[in-house]
Amino acid sequence: MASTPVSAWPGAAKAQAPVRPEAEYALPDVPQQLTVRRLPLARRLLQHPALRKAIILVVLAIIWELAARWQDNDLLLPTFSQTAATLLRDLANGELLGKAAVSLGILIQGYLLGVAGALLLTVLAVSSQWGRDVLTTLTSMFNPLPAIALLPLALLWLGLGQASLLAVLVHSVLWPLALATYAGFQSVPETLRMAGRNYGLRGARYVLQILVPAALPSILSGLKIGWAFAWRTLIAAELVFGASSGKGGLGWYIFQSRNELYTDQVFAGLALVIIIGLLVETLGFHQLERVTVKRWGVQR
Amino acid sequence: MRWPHVFAQEGDVALSRGSWLRSAAEPYASLAESELADRLVSRAHPIPSAAPSQALPSHAVQAGAALLEVDQVSIDYVTEERVLRATHQVSLQVHAAERFVLLGASGCGKSTLLKAMAGFVPVSEGAIRLAGKRVEGPGPDRVMVFQEFDQLPPWKTVRQNVMFPLLASRRCSKAEARERADLYLDKVGLSRFADVHPHQLSGGMKQRVAIARALAMHPQVLLMDEPFAALDALTRRRMQEELLALWDELRFTLVFVTHSIEEALVVGSRVAILSPHPGRLRAEINAHAFGLASGGSAEFEAAHQRIHRLLFDEDRAGGPSTETASASPQPAPAQALRRVA
Secondary structure: OOOOOOOOOOOOOOOOOOOOOOOOOOOOOOOHHHHOOOOOHHHHHHOOHHHHHHHHHHHHHHHHHHHHHHHOOOOOOOOHHHHHHHHHHHHHOOHHHHHHHHHHHHHHHHHHHHHHHHHHHHHHHHHOHHHHHHHHHHHHHHOOOOHHHHHHHHHHHHOOOHHHHHHHHHHHHHHHHHHHHHHHHHOOOHHHHHHHHHOOOOHHHHHHHHHHHHOHHHHHHHHHHHHHHHHHHHHHHHHHHOOOOOOOOHHHHHHHHHHOOOHHHHHHHHHHHHHHHHHHHHHHHHHHHHHOHHHHOOOO | OOOOOOOOOOOOHHHOOOHHHOOOOHHHHHOOHHHHHHHHOOOOOOOOOOOHHHHOOHHHHOOOOOOEEEEEEEEEEEOOOOEEEEEEEEEEEEOOOOEEEEEOOOOOOHHHHHHHHHOOOOOOEEEEEEOOEEOOOOOOOEEEEOOOHHHOOOOOOHHHHHHHHHHHOOOOOHHHHHHHHHHHHHHOOOHHHOOOOHHHOOHHHHHHHHHHHHHHOOOOEEEEEOOOOOOOHHHHHHHHHHHHHHHHHHOOOEEEEEOOHHHHHHHOOEEEEEEOOOEEEEEEEEOOOOOHHHOOOHHHHHHHHHHHHHHHOOOOOOOHHHHHHHHOOOOHHHHHHHOOO
């Protein structure tokens, strides 16, 4: 039909499928090895994220080595092999490990204080309307403030010792974690809350047994962000303002090496910062996620 | 095994073991035929919602006072700008071992009424009493099974989920809770999945866990808010069967909210019909004569029609002219069409 518009349904009008005879089929036996099969070895190995990440790191190291050799300037860009040698040397003689331990010690203290503070603030926010407004106002004021900008103030108020570093670390952890925890609590489904109240849970038991596990994906992401901010702030504080409590951490090592123009040591220090970050992520948060949110099916 | 505080109602011949396999004609042996005719065919006067006690047939009060009493209850919704009346002066009595269904279209306040029975929503007028004591807030004596699948905490295994309310309400020691959990998981047929997390279960299995969890508490009243609405039709049918079998064995008191007339007649022994905007009690119908095998029988279709009319012809007071339509049996094709679950 020449006059059919373009938008009309193609095909014959009032088309009808032919009526075919009915049939019942015997179900074929499916051999066991087809129903459930193992993946080939290569694919199974590559399922492990650790192996894939190791491959990525090796590729990056090769790129670095090639770029440094092409640059051919030890002061600007030492090669990967030089950095690795320096790192191993300073690890072997205990210098780097000692400094890393000092940094990590302060970091863990500050981190735990920040976590406790965030939990307190969030419980306050959940239990009353004023508490909620206090949390949202304080967080929106202090979250954008870089912790490193507060360090001179902290040094002035709390002296040159550990206290000022801890104050700054708590600031960098508290606000993002409180925000993430609160957002997590807000997103707990109403049905789950009603079920908890139905069984007689109230107050602290309700928060600990219903809200915290239900909000765990958000809490974990808040913990990861808090950790990253704290680590960054600590290294920067040690770098910019010198020794922490007179003992010198990793940032101090990097600062000193830069002053003495040992660029390979600078890179070794940076590499250790990166390695510690990677280890905390893989051995800490990833494992925590694996036994909690991934096992429960609430996060892919 | 029976509920400790419950006695079997003598009138329920229809629901003895295996009864829902028998034909629909037999269950009426327990009722006087005149009473049946009166109830199904010629309602001479409508039930005024303000005086429900007159409308209750005499045999229903033989067991004693009601277990759960809703006394002239009105519930208001408070939004940011307005106060809306969700239900208006509804009065109901739920007796022990009764399967009481709240039926109505959306907006009739049936879920709100159920939440008020559970204690999640405060009442503005009237009172809800459980065994004489006024309901003030949520508590473990009225356990609710919700419609959504996320009522099961995903961080607990199936067994831990069933144990959870027992431990949270401090009713049992851990060992006793575990024993009860295993017993009720066996009753719902999920013993093999006791150590699995909820996200690995299908929808029907999740609802079965929720039912086991509620029953393990031995609540005085089991409240169910459209628990099978989110399931596919085949699973829904299976779940209705299993619920009736569980009731048959345990004789718990059930308050069930649904929007499906067929589900109300099949699952319930007494159906309260609510009219929307705001929710008011329109009628109370006895459905203990119907079971899973009743679909398609003349009485079932008549009751279905009658409830349909009660739900959707709100302006008519139920005069005699409307009764003749329900008295004559339905033509066969219409019956066959409606048998779709």
